[in-house]
Amino acid sequence: MGADTLVERLVGFIACPDPDPELFDVLALDVFQYQARHNAPFARLLRARGRTVRTVRHWTDIPPVPIDAFKSHLLTCAPVEQAEAVFMTSGTTRGAQRGRNVHPTLRVYNASMRTGFRAAFMAGVERLRMAILFPPPSLLPNSSLAHYLELARASFGTPDSLHVVDTRGLNVQALLRWLEDAEAGGEPCALLGATFSFVHVMDALQQSGRRFRLPAGSRLFDTGGFKGQSRELDPDSFYNGLSETFAVPRECCINMYGLTELSSQFYDRGNATSPALKRGPHWVRTRVVDPLTGHPVASGERGVLAHWDLAQFNSVCAVLTEDAGIASEDGFILLGRVSGAQAQGCSLALDQFLAAVGGNAP
Amino acid sequence: MTRWRAGWLPADAAAVTEWRSVPVEGGGHPLEVELPLLPPDRLRALARHLRVQGAGALRRTSLQERIDAIDATVQTLLDPGHPVRERMDRWLPVTTGLPADMVVEGLKRTLKTFRKHELRRFLAEDLSNPGMLDDFQPLPKGGFGQVAGPPLLAHVWAGNSPGLPLWSLVSGLLVKSAGIGKLATGEPLFAGWFVEALAEHAPAMADSLAIVWWPGTDPTCAEAVFAEADRVVAYGSDAAIAGVRAAMRPGQPLLAHGHRIGLALVGAETLDPVRVTDAAARLARDIAWHGQQACFSPQMVFVEGGGRIGPEQFAAALGQALDGMTRRYRFPSLGLEAASAVTRWRSREALLGHVTGPPDGRWSVAFHSGEPEFAPSCLSCSVRVMAVASLEEVPALLEPWRAFLQTVAIAVGPRRLFDLAASLSQVGVTRLAALGQVAALEAGWHQDGRFNLLDLVEVTEIDQSLMSWTETLGHAAD
16 A cells, blocks of 8 residues: 555544544554555564564554664655654754654644544634743754644644744743733633643742633643653642642643654543543554563553554554553553663663763764 | 661660661562661761771781681671571572572672682782781881771672672771771662671671661762761762762772673684583673673673684574573563663664564573674673674774773683783773683672772881981990
8 A cells, every 4th residue: 555545544544533443453454564565674673573464463463663763773664855744852962863753744643633632632622822831843843742732733722822932942921921811811721831841830930929810711731741851740749730820720731641753642631630541542552561572461560551553654653662551441541761770780781871971872 | 578677887886766668579578678877967976986996996906817707707607507697598689689599609609709718819919918907017119018998998889789898898897997888779788797797706896897878869978977987989870979979078089880881702712513502601601690780791792703603603502591591590570671671672683683582581682793883781681792803803892982891701712812801901891701700709809900908008118218227226225
């Protein structure tokens, strides 16, 4: 099947309001076969695992690829030079290898994003007045989050929505004006941004002793964790802080879990309690697995999250993350990073070695 | 639930009032270890007390007495029926998370390294005349000299090797230094139990030691200890050692042993059908020792082409040997973090070459015939085997990584050994061992090229000219 046909079918499946689960199985094999044929490093990994197009009969047979492979190899079916977008993971220092997820067209990514976001965040409303606590794509052209948030603004934001982060960082004055207008306006509105940006905002507002009462129906959206860019808070402290600062109840604070190495996202239904259950859309399947075998762990056991994301038609649709989780009936509980086992002895393991040399490894 | 209190305090020190409870999981038996927590002012007082009372008591002992006491302690602990040894055999596998038979084997070997005749090796290795530790002895340069360690040595231990504290503890005692040591949370029981056994034979020596703990995140405790200590010996990661330095006084001497990456070199001499199985078995032993977590554990293997057995075949033989070795010593199953690291590593290696290893991840051997390079592994008995045209090309590619180098396990014939050793030493390698023998640390081992005793002591010398002069000032009746 050619890329164009695949794209059409995926966009159609994503848009389907009442999807047939068997269609997932069919499409999954189509995407897999396309990737096995055209993505050379993926083909090598398949051979190493003793899987072939013949022996993969069901999406559960598709071996999930560790996200680390995006750093060491270019995982793509279509040439990267013709891509509409290349999203890159954040590098640590100069010379560090950044993972690349190549999108020959953003049609599928955008369809996935819009469908998921509308269902999880908009609560039946067409458009909300938004402030984005993250740089626009013009400043971070390879950031999937920048693209995601701009797409949210463009697709679901009112015309007076805006970004409040520019080249100099968070524009506190612009944000304060936006918040004052929002408070006075009485219409529901939304603040969207990186988790660490919210910490900065809360700290800045606390320093100037300010709080806001955003109108009823307002919602907050955070994603990405602290990433060493702000002080760390436990989930309860974070969401209590948001609730107190903006008078938005915790159940209207939505957290999104996404990766540069995926093309779809996962949402909870608010954070009245934490950690909140995360769910994915009908074109994604998630399992909590033993990373070595790829097999699901026993129910209630801690394992590593693996996702089969059909929107990811160009790189690899089955991805093994470095996040730990526990499976639940309707979704999963995200527990946090699992990588970077601390060396117990006196030998320096690869992870620490790479950290020590700042990614300038052979 | 078994509960053990770790550490040791001298008999005349006030009792510990606060303990930090650390549950130890995964060892098959629920265990809680309590670490002795002293606030900075008490640590400082304790250190001061050791520096005066403890060192004073040690100075009243002779070298022979100290050797005999350590030897008696070691012999006691080599008796598997002794209650302290029984405790060690039972609980060190739980604290370390390593196979019980491997821990006991390692414990016996470590203890034997500190028997009387081996202690003499430590002394002979560093001091031309160990008698200098007792009194002034003639110096080769002329005149007389004596050596002594500082009154108080501070030790900061790390990792999960039970025997590790012994090296610096014994060295300190031999040179008459009292000691205050910080336990490693990775294995907190051995050090205190050793001193408990020492107290049976030489209470005064045991009372010159304190083994405590403080949180690594709290610099005030470390500062209090280092303010009173004369020198510091520290083990650990770069970050841990940087933390130690930051808490020390400016210019205060530090002997640091950081984390390292080991490797192995296999020459064509070994690669014939007769020798190769033995070589692979030996190397597997080195890799499997302590789950590859020791500073000397090989993480990568350079195999020379041109033998009757090729590098790729050697990799296969190594895989078989590791399979046997990891079955023989029953390692606990990998936790999620280690399993994730192994998966990541195996996937990378599969894209570069090919990898073998069981589904449970307990060992992995990768082989790729591309350019050989410095290739640390994810541990858990994982190695990359690389082919080289000749071993003599390896030192050059190691050069950029000298900060991480220490031990090389090597299999070459005698004609090449010295030249290779010279090239390797130029890039920072400080120890060459036979395959299968990396864990067999010899008494007097110069860890990271340092000196166990010499790096602790100072010489006090009496000039030869003073000896001549003093004669002229003899008693008037002369």
